[in-house]
Amino acid sequence: MKRILSIFLLIAVLLVVIGLSALFFYKFEGSPPKILRLSMPERLGRHAKISLTVADERSGIREVLLVLTQKGRQEVIFHEVFPVDRLRGSAVREKSFEISFEPLKMGFRSGEALLLIQVTDGSWRNGLKGNSLVAKKKVILDLEPARIVVLSNLHYLVPGGSNLVVYRLSEPVRYHGVRIDDLFFRGYELPSYPGACFALIALPIEKKSVSNMIIEAVDQAGNKSNLPIPYYLKRKHYRRDVIHISDGFLKRKIPEFLDRYPEIPHTNLLKAFIYINSVLRTKNNEQISKICRQSRVDDFYATKALLRLPRSATRSLFGDHRTYYYGKEKIGEATHLGIDLASVSGAPVPAAAEGQVVFADYLGIYGNTIILDHGLGLFTLYAHLAGFTVSEGDHVKRGQLIAYTDTTGLAGGDHLHFGTIVQGIFVDPIEWFDPQWVRTRITEKLEMVKASQKGSAGL
Numbered sequence: 001m002k003r004i005l006s007i008f009l010l011i012a013v014l015l016v017v018i019g020l021s022a023l024f025f026y027k028f029e030g031s032p033p034k035i036l037r038l039s040m041p042e043r044l045g046r047h048a049k050i051s052l053t054v055a056d057e058r059s060g061i062r063e064v065l066l067v068l069t070q071k072g073r074q075e076v077i078f079h080e081v082f083p084v085d086r087l088r089g090s091a092v093r094e095k096s097f098e099i100s101f102e103p104l105k106m107g108f109r110s111g112e113a114l115l116l117i118q119v120t121d122g123s124w125r126n127g128l129k130g131n132s133l134v135a136k137k138k139v140i141l142d143l144e145p146a147r148i149v150v151l152s153n154l155h156y157l158v159p160g161g162s163n164l165v166v167y168r169l170s171e172p173v174r175y176h177g178v179r180i181d182d183l184f185f186r187g188y189e190l191p192s193y194p195g196a197c198f199a200l201i202a203l204p205i206e207k208k209s210v211s212n213m214i215i216e217a218v219d220q221a222g223n224k225s226n227l228p229i230p231y232y233l234k235r236k237h238y239r240r241d242v243i244h245i246s247d248g249f250l251k252r253k254i255p256e257f258l259d260r261y262p263e264i265p266h267t268n269l270l271k272a273f274i275y276i277n278s279v280l281r282t283k284n285n286e287q288i289s290k291i292c293r294q295s296r297v298d299d300f301y302a303t304k305a306l307l308r309l310p311r312s313a314t315r316s317l318f319g320d321h322r323t324y325y326y327g328k329e330k331i332g333e334a335t336h337l338g339i340d341l342a343s344v345s346g347a348p349v350p351a352a353a354e355g356q357v358v359f360a361d362y363l364g365i366y367g368n369t370i371i372l373d374h375g376l377g378l379f380t381l382y383a384h385l386a387g388f389t390v391s392e393g394d395h396v397k398r399g400q401l402i403a404y405t406d407t408t409g410l411a412g413g414d415h416l417h418f419g420t421i422v423q424g425i426f427v428d429p430i431e432w433f434d435p436q437w438v439r440t441r442i443t444e445k446l447e448m449v450k451a452s453q454k455g456s457a458g459l
């Protein structure tokens with residue numbers, strides 16, 4: 001009996017020992033948590049953001065602490081504690097944090113600082129305090145936004161007009177440009193004008209008022225700076241025009257579209273025209289706007305007035321507001337977003353300025369169309385062409401033959417529809433054809449930058 005009892009006791013003791021060892025093994029585990037991901041910009045700005053993912057597979061995350069130190073200053077930028085169950089540990093096995101803080105408001109200065117990340121798990125080690133991972137990382141605080149100096153003046157704005165803003169920034173930035181209310185015009189740097197920034201701006205023809213015009217820059221650390229600049233808004237009157245659509249025109253023009261665009265209503269020619277003149281027109285203009293939003297060439301070539309189609313008569317102006325009639329019935333309205341120039345049939349079309357061919361294809365109401373990129377977001381468009389003598393990607397010189405005029409697209413007779421587009425906005429080519437306008441709005445500003453680079457003052 002006594003012997004049986006001692007065997008039981010031995011087994012009991014063994015079970016307790018095994019149990020305790022298992023508990024020790026699990027609850028006193030000695031592996032610290034891991035940082036799975038730490039991402040932050042190279043430079044931390046006034047509104048700093050850090051993404052952090054931590055994990056602990058065995059006893060879970062108990063605590064996450066981030067401390068920033070710089071020359072004796074020490075601030076907790078993030079601290080979170082999770083509940084730990086004595087037996088089961090923390091339920092948080094893996095977690096991501098998006099940490100935002102404002103170093104300037106905490107009293108830090110621009111320069112080097114040390115980021116300390118401490119992550120603790122739910123283990124019983126270290127007097128039940130858990131295993132800790134401590135990571136230290138050197139960071140750069142950049143708390144000063146770029147300073148902006150405006151160099152240009154004469155910022156006249158007219159609906160459908162263009163202009164050039166020139167400025168200088170105190171440091172390299174992520175992006176910069178000019179904002180007019182909700183429109184943003186990207187700023188560019190040009191290799192021959194180091195240190196200066198150029199933003200071609202434009203007002204859409206339908207925009208009649210401006211409440212705010214600023215130069216905006218966001219530096220590498222995300223610090224935003226802006227500078228309001230003076231402008232003078234001028235009115236501009238555009239013409240109204242009436243166009244009568246005849247059966248002959250419909251019969252001649254509509255089949256070309258029906259073949260290419262199956263979505264056009266095929267039931268009758270007039271319905272097809274109405275669709276083409278409204279839905280397709282809008283679609284085509286949006287496509288052009290998209291192509292012309294950003295320059296791919298890194299120079300600016302339109303430093304002289306744009307070249308007009310030689311020996312041509314002006315048939316329609318930019319901004320003409322057209323009302324279309326079929327008999328007495330009003331069948332639509334549209335704004336003419338270019339200038340119509342008529343010469344002889346099949347007249348050779350020269351490039352208006354040096355540039356790169358970024359589009360040479362059929363484009364709905366515009367028919368066979370070429371778009372040239374002249375830099376700084378300035379584009380010229382040539383529509384209703386016969387075939388092309390250049391192709392996409394070609395670099396063309398000012399005056400170089402690029403195509404011949406024709407009547408492709410929605411053209412009644414042989415002419416060149418010529419358009420100018422600034423950063424996606426259709427503008428009046430008349431300004432760009434005018435040497436005096438180009439001199440005061442564009443060339444003199446470029447020359448001013450050149451002159452101050454030669455001078456000892458620099459920019």
Ligand SMILES: [Zn+2]
Pocket residue numbers: 316336338339340416417418
């Ligand atoms: Zn036209």
